[in-house]
Amino acid sequence: VAAQKCRKRKLNAILNLEEDVCNLQTQKESLKKEHSQCSKSINQIKQKLNNLYHDIFSRMRDDQGRPVNPRQYVIHCSSNGSVFIIPKHLAKSEQKEDNRKEQKQK
Numbered sequence: 001v002a003a004q005k006c007r008k009r010k011l012n013a014i015l016n017l018e019e020d021v022c023n024l025q026t027q028k029e030s031l032k033k034e035h036s037q038c039s040k041s042i043n044q045i046k047q048k049l050n051n052l053y054h055d056i057f058s059r060m061r062d063d064q065g066r067p068v069n070p071r072q073y074v075i076h077c078s079s080n081g082s083v084f085i086i087p088k089h090l091a092k093s094e095q096k097e098d099n100r101k102e103q104k105q106k
């Protein structure tokens with residue numbers, strides 16, 4: 001009787017583990033689909049942002065009425081919602097400072 005109960009517990013454990021494996025495989029497939037959808041959404045947003053970036057720079061002019069070169073300037077959004085066009089070299093140094101601040105906070 002004890003051996004029979006032991007075999008039954010073992011069989012139940014195996015069945016539970018098999019069910020867990022099936023559930024995890026289903027969850028894995030669901031997460032793969034979600035990841036794929038998120039990747040597509042991110043790529044679409046990146047494309048829209050890129051289009052917006054080019055549209056903004058195509059409409060901008062400097063003091064002499066010449067188009068602003070997007071290779072030399074970047075759009076910078078501050079935390080208070082202000083938007084600025086700044087030279088790229090300043091943006092890179094500002095990014096380094098922000099990264100240093102984040103590392104210090106950690």
